[in-house]
Amino acid sequence: MANTIFGSKIANPYSEALLQLGLNLYLKDGNTNTQVFFQIIFDMENLLKILKLTPTLEKYLSNPLITNNDKKVLLKKCLSKKTSSTTTKFLMLLVDKKRIEFIQVITQTFLNKAYNFVCLKFIEVYSAIRLSENQKNQLVEKLKVLLGPEFITSKVYYSKMNITFRVDKEILGGFIIKIDSKIMDLSLRGELQALAKQMETSLVS
Numbered sequence: 001m002a003n004t005i006f007g008s009k010i011a012n013p014y015s016e017a018l019l020q021l022g023l024n025l026y027l028k029d030g031n032t033n034t035q036v037f038f039q040i041i042f043d044m045e046n047l048l049k050i051l052k053l054t055p056t057l058e059k060y061l062s063n064p065l066i067t068n069n070d071k072k073v074l075l076k077k078c079l080s081k082k083t084s085s086t087t088t089k090f091l092m093l094l095v096d097k098k099r100i101e102f103i104q105v106i107t108q109t110f111l112n113k114a115y116n117f118v119c120l121k122f123i124e125v126y127s128a129i130r131l132s133e134n135q136k137n138q139l140v141e142k143l144k145v146l147l148g149p150e151f152i153t154s155k156v157y158y159s160k161m162n163i164t165f166r167v168d169k170e171i172l173g174g175f176i177i178k179i180d181s182k183i184m185d186l187s188l189r190g191e192l193q194a195l196a197k198q199m200e201t202s203l204v205s
Helices: 005-026 031-053 055-062 068-078 085-096 100-117 133-147 188-204
Strands: 120-127 149-152 155-158 160-167 174-179 182-187
Touching: 005 031, 005 085, 005 100, 031 055, 031 085, 031 100, 055 068, 055 100, 068 085, 085 100, 133 160
Parallel strands: 120 160
Antiparallel strands: 120 174, 149 155, 174 182
């Protein structure tokens, strides 16, 4: 994958352009426009999955010996029937601009920007034992309070959460919560480790 510093510089303006196209629709009145915006997100999510599952696809698209037309034909075959015309036109543009080799980093950068706009948080909760449905619901409500509302333009959007619950036998008690790239260690093991570090610091000093 062309995921280099140069690739990131290339990805930012293209991903921002696609986001702005989607937002122009989203901020207009009408459910149809809103659906198109979210369809673009779904399209890019599906494309990212395909790229990760089939690394040869990106190699094919990056091959300068393959014609633009052949690349476009293959890309269209990878897209579902529900794919937005905006998404399709954007991908064809990347081919024409010789930027399709950066497709994976552009897709990931766009999704990061889109998730940030809709306040979508990916959360992983690790516990020593499997939680009951009631415990999960209680934890979800507390996380909603913790994350709180986020303000964008003149509207208020409450964070949407995609939560995955996992069991980690090494946790002695409590939870370890990972929100996007941030980790909240609320486990007993975490407290013990913190205490151990404190003791080491005291002994050294």
